[in-house]
Amino acid sequence: MSLFLVNRYLGEEEDWSVSKESRSQVLLAKLQQKAKEKQRQSLTEQRTDLSDEQTVQQDVKKKRKVDQSSSQEPPHHKKWKSDEVPLCGLDSDKHNEPVEESTKKKKGANKKEKKRKDQTDGPQETGGEEETEKDNDTQKQTSGKTSAPTGFTVLGGFENKPVQKVHRVLPQWLAQPSVIHRDIKSNLVPFFAVPGLHPQLVKNLQNNGIKQFFPVQAEVIPAILESAQQGLLIGRGGYKPRDICVSAPTGSGKTLAFVIPVLMERVVREVRALAVLPTKELAQQVCKVFTSYTEGTSLKVVMLAGQKSFAAEQASLSEHRGGMRRSLADIVVATPGRLVDHINKNSGLCLEHLRFLIIDEADRMIDSMHQSWLSQVVKAVYRSGSGPDAVSIFRRTEPAYVTAASLSPPQMPVQKLLFSATLTQNPEKLQQLGLHQPRLFSSIPSHFSTTQPTTTQNQDHFNFPQGLTEYYVPCTLNKKPLLILHFILRMKLSPILCFTNSKETSHRLFLLVQLFGGVHAAEFSSRLSPGERKKTLKEFEQGKIQLLISTDAAARGIDINGVKCVVNYDAPQYIRTYIHRIGRTARAGKAGLAFTFLLRVQEKNFLQMVVEAGSPGIQKQIVKPENLKCMEVRYEQTLQELANVIKVSCL
Numbered sequence: 288m289s290l291f292l293v294n295r296y297l298g299e300e301e302d303w304s305v306s307k308e309s310r311s312q313v314l315l316a317k318l319q320q321k322a323k324e325k326q327r328q329s330l331t332e333q334r335t336d337l338s339d340e341q342t343v344q345q346d347v348k349k350k351r352k353v354d355q356s357s358s359q360e361p362p363h364h365k366k367w368k369s370d371e372v373p374l375c376g377l378d379s380d381k382h383n384e385p386v387e388e389s390t391k392k393k394k395g396a397n398k399k400e401k402k403r404k405d406q407t408d409g410p411q412e413t414g415g416e417e418e419t420e421k422d423n424d425t426q427k428q429t430s431g432k433t434s435a436p437t438g439f440t441v442l443g444g445f446e447n448k449p450v451q452k453v454h455r456v457l458p459q460w461l462a463q464p465s466v467i468h469r470d471i472k473s474n475l476v477p478f479f480a481v482p483g484l485h486p487q488l489v490k491n492l493q494n495n496g497i498k499q500f501f502p503v504q505a506e507v508i509p510a511i512l513e514s515a516q517q518g519l520l521i522g523r524g525g526y527k528p529r530d531i532c533v534s535a536p537t538g539s540g541k542t543l544a545f546v547i548p549v550l551m552e553r554v555v556r557e558v559r560a561l562a563v564l565p566t567k568e569l570a571q572q573v574c575k576v577f578t579s580y581t582e583g584t585s586l587k588v589v590m591l592a593g594q595k596s597f598a599a600e601q602a603s604l605s606e607h608r609g610g611m612r613r614s615l616a617d618i619v620v621a622t623p624g625r626l627v628d629h630i631n632k633n634s635g636l637c638l639e640h641l642r643f644l645i646i647d648e649a650d651r652m653i654d655s656m657h658q659s660w661l662s663q664v665v666k667a668v669y670r671s672g673s674g675p676d677a678v679s680i681f682r683r684t685e686p687a688y689v690t691a692a693s694l695s696p697p698q699m700p701v702q703k704l705l706f707s708a709t710l711t712q713n714p715e716k717l718q719q720l721g722l723h724q725p726r727l728f729s730s731i732p733s734h735f736s737t738t739q740p741t742t743t744q745n746q747d748h749f750n751f752p753q754g755l756t757e758y759y760v761p762c763t764l765n766k767k768p769l770l771i772l773h774f775i776l777r778m779k780l781s782p783i784l785c786f787t788n789s790k791e792t793s794h795r796l797f798l799l800v801q802l803f804g805g806v807h808a809a810e811f812s813s814r815l816s817p818g819e820r821k822k823t824l825k826e827f828e829q830g831k832i833q834l835l836i837s838t839d840a841a842a843r844g845i846d847i848n849g850v851k852c853v854v855n856y857d858a859p860q861y862i863r864t865y866i867h868r869i870g871r872t873a874r875a876g877k878a879g880l881a882f883t884f885l886l887r888v889q890e891k892n893f894l895q896m897v898v899e900a901g902s903p904g905i906q907k908q909i910v911k912p913e914n915l916k917c918m919e920v921r922y923e924q925t926l927q928e929l930a931n932v933i934k935v936s937c938l
């Protein structure tokens with residue numbers, strides 16, 4: 288018999304009947320309990336800290352999330368997605384029954400909050416249905432992937448975060464342009480509605496077959512002429528005139544919108560307007576328009592684009608008599624390279640009286656800003672009149688801080704006029720032009736410029752000519768030449784302006800079509816001399832050429848009368864290229880067709896690019912293989928002949 292019975296306290300850990308697993312479960316339960324208590328604590332703190340408004344917002348969000356998860360899982364199994372586990376434990380009452388009870392008691396004390404909760408539960412809370420639907424989708428996709436133990440924040444659970452759409456915020460002048468009507472035909476404006484036009488100018492307009500103004504002209508000409516009412520020196524209210532940017536569709540008549548207001552009666556013969564264009568062909572075209580409207584006046588237009596020798600251009604700019612320089616030009620049309628040459632070599636180009644700086648195809652000209660042509664022009668503008676021996680009536684000082692002294696002498700302002708069918712809306716790019724209180728005229732409604740969510744790189748939205756019908760033609764690489772022959776020989780769509788992506792492709796296609804026979808074709812690329820290019824364009828315009836196969840050399844600005852159809856033999860890579868190419872047809876309010884040959888791999892991206900840019904709709908045009916069959920034998924022979932021709936030319 289034992290005298291003493293020793294009972295030792297073994298404690299929990301010595302309860303060997305409990306398995307290791309169940310011990311860890313107990314520990315986990317303890318930890319969870321502690322976490323919940325912490326959450327409850329922080330919940331009370333948080334609630335007192337938050338303003339009423341913030342709390343309402345949070346509850347609404349929380350309620351939505353809870354509603355979604357409840358639709359997927361039974362209530363007693365509610366789990367939080369990793370990134371939804373609230374740091375401050377605001378929602379702990381939702382995922383554990385006992386806690387819910389105690390929290391509800393606490394909540395019961397706070398009637399105001401309860402009321403809010405009721406509101407979020409109520410049937411009237413349906414406004415965010417669409418949103419909830421989207422959230423649900425995201426949750427469905429990710430549920431189960433990242434669920435975490437209650438109360439713990441899982442680091443790095445990024446995949447559940449909803450992707451935020453980026454909304455563009457533009458400066459007001461870009462976001463709210465003066466709108467130009469897209470429909471040319473039903474918005475023609477008579478000359479008398481635009482005040483301040485010289486009778487000789489109106490006569491010249493009529494002589495050139497212009498009976499009324501197009502919408503872009505009716506809007507922009509008065510805006511430019513506005514400053515002329517104050518003798519060209521100052522703008523409205525005595526301020527420097529605002530710079531003007533115009534973004535209107537191809538063929539909408541932008542050229543006349545800057546040509547007409549610049550043709551003012553002169554006081555002294557000095558260069559008052561300088562138009563800068565990216566290519567020789569465009570400079571030539573614009574120079575021709577200026578010349579045709581200066582007929583009957585003493586105004587003189589000079590072109591600096593390398594068509595003539597440097598010396599000849601120099602001679603046309605100014606002359607020296609009795610030791611004095613005398614300007615011979617009122618208007619200068621130039622390409623940037625040649626212009627900078629004349630400025631740097633001091634060839635007699637004086638910009639002292641420059642009043643209008645016209646930048647046509649402005650987006651392309653911004654791209655060539657690395658040549659720093661604009662800074663050279665600006666330097667030349669301020670250099671001329673600011674010297675001590677300056678004889679100018681109007682002294683010019685470079686723009687700086689406005690002081691009483693700086694405003695005292697009358698300043699001859701330089702007004703920049705920018706034109707393009709695809710003017711960039713990128714403020715950073717436009718900023719390079721140093722615009723002064725710019726004003727935008729655009730045919731793109733303002734809502735596209737302000738709140739268009741952008742999910743891709745393609746940020747710009749453009750306008751397409753109204754008379755244009757766009758098609759794409761699914762095809763294979765080897766059928767492309769047959770298709771173009773089919774368009775001319777069977778569909779009788781000539782004259783066709785056909786674009787390729789390289790001068791090699793243009794040349795090859797030209798040779799092939801020539802060898803095939805039956806089509807008057809020509810090519811247009813840098814393979815030709817400027818003289819040959821000019822001749823080719825003229826013949827195409829005269830209808831002597833049925834098919835003009837061109838690189839992008841003819842894509843921008845070129846105004847060829849009567850192009851019924853544009854074919855993108857090679858799909859353009861960029862939307863701007865596409866817009867300018869197809870803009871060679873459907874000009875001046877006329878109808879036109881644009882076809883783009885697309886390989887299967889190109890279809891998706893190309894169509895997306897076009898739709899995002901604001902195309903009213905591009906239709907599918909299928910050419911049945913049997914329609915091409917009758918040309919196939921001859922085509923195979925031609926390919927053989929072409930191979931021989933190319934072999935010979937390579938020798």
Ligand SMILES: Nc1ncnc2c1ncn2[C@@H]1O[C@H](COP(=O)(O)OP(=O)(O)OP(=O)(O)O)[C@@H](O)[C@H]1O
Nearest residue numbers: 499500501537538539540541542543708844846875
């Ligand atoms: N008021 C008018 N009445 C009739 N024809 C006009 C009028 N204004 C311009 N045109 C004609 O419309 C055609 C297109 O004009 P213009 O070349 O100025 O277009 P654009 O807007 O500069 O095009 P792009 O963006 O392609 O350079 C030209 O042939 C021009 O003569």
